[in-house]
Amino acid sequence: MSQALLTASNITRRFGGLTAINNVSLTLTQGTVHAVIGTNGAGKSTLVSVLSGEIPPNEGRIMMGNNDITQWPQPRRAQAGMGRSYQRTTIFPSLTVHENCRIAAQANHQHFWRWFQPASHCKESNSAADRALALAGLENEATRTAGLLSHGAKRQLEIAMSLATHPRVLLLDEPLAGMGPEETERMLDLLATLKAEHAILLIEHDMEAVFRIADIITVMVNGTVIAHGDPDAIRNDPQVQIAYLGDDE
Helix, strand or coil: CCCEEEEEEEEEEEECCEEEEEEEEEEEECCEEEEEECCCCCCHHHHHHHHHCCCCCCEEEEEECCEECCCCCHHHHHHHCEEEECCCCCCCCCCEHHHHHHHHHHCCCCCHHHCCCCHHHCHHHHHHHHHHHHHHCCHHHCCCEHHHCCHHHHHHHHHHHHHCCCCCEEEEECCCCCCCHHHHHHHHHHHHHHCCCCEEEEECCCHHHHHHHCCEEEEEECCEEEEEECHHHHHCCHHHHHHHHCCCC
16 A cells, blocks of 8 residues: 655645635655646645645645644755755756756755865765766766756756655646657656655646646645546546536537
């Protein structure tokens, strides 16, 4: 049976009089890609921000394993095994691909007592960066300037930077945005490889890709979950067809 790595229970987040997410619950398990879909304004990115610790929930609880992380700040969640990517690529374009991953890895390998030693000489960080680039399929791009990568490769690098921190939970916010067919295929192959050792939450608008890669799909409308299940169940759900996928009648 798959291991539950993150459980969110009855999460609600309000901004003034607007309820962005309302009583949302989900469980992320190792070996599973859990997609959250919905139109713009459905609350998907707000949900990711709450799960990652960027913003607190007004109500509800978030667990990582046996730890209640509801009040934990984002850095503490990252150190506990949570990685996140954003809608907009967040890399250091003037540095090499390897340097981007090494800097990310340093968050988990801080040695303040080695203040006299250049951070670039840290064995643990360099090893973590090498491993992350291999997992992401970017080992041959290690010495290349990150800003010169293709759009798809930059998105791969962002995931590699998350992997360099040794996460068990990956929160990916629209990793396929702006990609062409070949880049999309590479990213889907990467996600299929990563899910064996991770629990993956995927926010994505590319429905063809979602139904190919997702094991579980949660559908949100106006901050509320209207459906939850495997791809076949979601595809055939009348509420989803009317609210999101389009009613053929």
